[in-house]
Amino acid sequence: MAKLFLNLRNVPADEADEVRDLLRANAIDFYETQPSPWGISSGGLWIEDTGQLARAKALMADYQALRRDRARSERATAEREGRAETFAGLLRDRPLYVVGVLAAMLFIVAVTLALPWLLL
Known part of the structure; x- marks a missing residue:
């Protein structure tokens, strides 16, 4: 087989x-x-x-x-x-992409930390 x-x-x-x-x-x-x-x-x-x-x-x-x-x-x-490729180079070449990804990451962390308190 x-x-x-x-x-x-x-x-x-x-x-x-x-x-x-x-x-x-x-x-x-x-x-x-x-x-x-x-x-x-x-x-x-x-x-x-x-x-x-x-x-x-x-x-x-x-x-x-x-x-x-x-x-x-x-x-x-x-x-x-x-x-x-470096973070600084990516930030210089695609600033909106980097800021958007960082904002999404912060949102996910905030929801993950706040959700248990909101469900109490």
């Missing part, structure tokens, strides 16, 4: 492509389910042979470690070059 290997919810397209290539390169049989049109399921990659699942998980762990290191390196490079 097939086992779900990777749920594709919130997985970037490039990462999903790299995982597919990784499985193909290592001769691990898999199939892919597509997301539902109503957004109930997001699709996934399934390993057909459960005997290959342990090897696929080990390969995935190595891949994720490499991807993490690459992302950290890119972030460090962006910070050194001044291209990294």
Whole structure:
């Protein structure tokens, strides 16, 4: 029986492509389910042979470690070059968005703290 290997919810397209290539390169049989049109399921990659699942998980762990290191390196490079997104930069570029998000956060905190007292 097939086992779900990777749920594709919130997985970037490039990462999903790299995982597919990784499985193909290592001769691990898999199939892919597509997301539902109503957004109930997001699709996934399934390993057909459960005997290959342990090897696929080990390969995935190595891949994720490499991807993490690459992302950290890119972030460090962006910070050194001044291209990294910061709160101050976001506030300067999109002030209404930042103020709106902060106002929504304060509203949620206020309602969360005040609601028990209002229901007494």
